[in-house]
Amino acid sequence: MHDLAVQGGQLLLVLLMAPLLTGFVRKVKARLLQRQGASIIQPYRDLARLLQKDVVLADNASWLFRLAPYLIFAATWVAASLVPTFATSLLFNWTADLIAIAALLGSVRFFLALAGLDVGTSFGGIGSSREMMIASLAEPAILMIVFTLALVAKSTQLSTISEVMLSAHVGLRISLGLVLVGLIIVAIAENARIPVDNPATHLELTMVHEAMILEYSGRHLAVIELAASLKLLLYVSLIACIFVPWGLVGAEAGLGSAAYVVKLAVGGAMLALFETLTAKMRVFRVPVFLGAALMLGLLGTLLLFVSRGL
């Protein structure tokens, strides 16, 4: 019963918190640039406004184009509710392990890229094509990171991994350090943040994620934006649940929630700071950036294959 409550709570929590995190990151970024910035709850207002608007659908958009936003949202939501946020005792945490969660996000990207190609304009194409290029390096990188974690924890289940990471005998390991850097790089790329992509761009040629969804409007756009916020929340929760699992296991739900909010705030602020400090890179520099993540993951795995103690 308790597990069901935790699972249900998490399901609603991630959905409600996701726009807040996006708003928070935007706010911090604005303040760092000496701007006032929109209110932290602006993303909710945006969603509400978009939901009320008509959908303007391109003439030759197919059923796939109309179905894709809901599939994208649903798969992201399911993935986000399976990553422990304030407690590990989720009812369905055995439904998908870390590999399956990564693959679910792969399904999301697959449909997003198809939606980009559906209308038949060059911008959708450019977005899809670049997104798949980025994914072709980010996905193996995340799998190698999962391998490293799984070798340390002897499990690919996220709840078990956080429990192991919380226990004393893990300690500081070289492989975990490598993996943390790799995971942050992947998280930046997957969430279309600077320096890989710019979520605030208005120039079509520099877009990746925004180019794919250029033809979306109204409720479809709202759902996709919500899914993007959920994905950001998912990655911050993922990093938190693996590397700073305090307050997750065995603690009171209240304490876990408070710890989670703090973690989200710190993660969001660091992301905003990093984005302010770096410039966007050229598209063909991205493979080098992501290749580094892949190599870090591979190195972490190799170290653990050589010695379980590293």
Added chain:
Amino acid sequence: MSATLILWCVGVLLAAAAIGTATARLAAARPIVYGTSLVASVVALAGALDGLLGAAPPSGATLPLGLPWLGAHFRVDPLAAFFLIVVNLGSAAASLYALGYGRHEPAPHRVLPFFPAFLAGMNLVVLADDAFTFLLSWEFMSLSSWALVMAHHRVRENVRAAYVYLIMASFGTLCLLLAFALLAGVDGAYGFEAMRTHQAGPTIAALVLTFALLGAGSKAGLVPLHVWLPLAHPAAPSHVSALMSGVMTKVAVYGFIRIVLDLLGTPEWGWSMVVLALGGITSVLGVLYALMQHDLKRLLAYHTVENIGIIFIGLGLAMAFQANQVTWAAALALTAALFHVFNHSLFKSLLFFGSGAVLTATGERDMEHLGGLIHRMPLTAFTFLVGCVAISALPPLNGFVSEWLTFQAILQSPDLPQWGLKILIPGVGALLALSAALAAACFVKAFGVTFLGRPRSPAAANAREVDRFSLVTMFAFAALCLLAGILPGLVIDGLAPVVRGLVGDRMPVQLAVPWLSIVPIAEARSSYNGLLIFLFISFSASLAVYAIHRFASRALRRAPPWDCGFPDARPITQYTAGSFAQPIRRVFGTTVFLAREHVEMAPPGDRRPARLTVELRDLVWETIYAPVAGTVDAIAGRLNILQFQTIRRYLSLVVAALIVLLLVLAIWL
């Protein structure tokens, strides 16, 4: 029992081939031949299912054919039964599909006689229980499929494809012949039972493995023996392409498993390194080649190479674990490989059926001339999409499950004692992950360029949905892809007898796990539940649709797409297959294919359009095949003088050859 039944089905198929030969030019021949093939395949499928799931002991049969002192032995053990299921499921689907698709065949008399013969050949290879029958059936399968590749023999490309295929097939059979000869030993024990009991020495065993890899690998499409596959598979009519890619490559995998894991006995860990390395390289190169293609069927054929790589990674892992007596992990790896065999036979056949439907509707295989077919052929598009999601290893469909199991097997390997494996396996894992991600890119391209966007040619703009037989077949296979994805426990438990027979252990019973999850080792270590993922996604998507349409807006307007202020953009401004793959070509292709782009800009005032040409080099062909072919050519040129001699010179040549042979014999003995 099942052996006899399936042999009867093979007999019916051969009779159908004879009927096809006699009546090929009549209109009634098509339904008769394909109908008979369908019935025979379904009956054989039932027999094979009984052989695998029924608790009966392996059944055998002997026919007084072949070598007089040997006869032809046939046997259905769990391994053969599993592969017979794969073969006959694919055959039944291809026959059903062909009932509709075959209507558009311009030269039925070149297809009808060989199609049932091909089915019979594949069944016989798997049924065979002695080396002689195996090789004879193998060659029969190769030749009948060669005839089908040559069906449209006026196309120059097809003739070249068939020529390369014939050479590679003969080479493969030669290697298998040598492998079996070594296994049979000096006594000439050609029965599989005798080979199993007779333990080969380490040198002989290594040679057998090499020949098995060359022989079965060349048929399956292991890099660098894959060159014929992307030429020959697309050249055949689409239902035959589906069989060649989806099923015949699996018969080759069967040959490898039978020789290496069954007849040869316990493997050594060094062999597994070879298999793992080849599997890893094959998977990545296969998908990179596929990404560079713009011919839909050739893309699919290259992608088969990738999947064969994934299967061999699983087999290599099983061999590594088996060599170290970690039987439970060997069972996991082997289950993953066999599950992928089953999955690939499903979605690759489905995708080839889909490409055949596109070919029927538009007459085009080149993706650069397609586009927008989702509007004209919504049902085909839906099934093709299911196939694409499944083959890209995305949950909740079946391709993901087998790759997930392979990853789980990789994660069990750090405890292996050998340093070579410790270094190699993480690398192979990275290659597998890379190939999975590239496969998704490949199928976004395949589906997106073919079915989405706007039509790039009048043929695509005027396409019509295909016939009912084809649609039923495609929907059935799409449903099977989903079922195998959400109920993987059924397949894993079904594979248990096969795996137990080969490595002496099995994966834990999966159907007993609550909620139909799959748990390879223990729930605390890893688990996956495709059914729940599927239900959750469907439920939350429906919830979102309902809530938004009920409480927010449901209004919808149509308008032209955003055009940046340049109205009436023509369909050629869309992304094409070539432009979609360009970033990946730039990242990977510059090293793997030495890809070069040449931009040709007309000078100002000249009204010619600018041109971009891409140059890709096939290094495998250039470094291995071209030199060999060149050498053979050169030697043949030199020896050409022997062909035009007087009778005196011929006689002296014969005498000289005889004397040399006698001398060699005298010195050797």
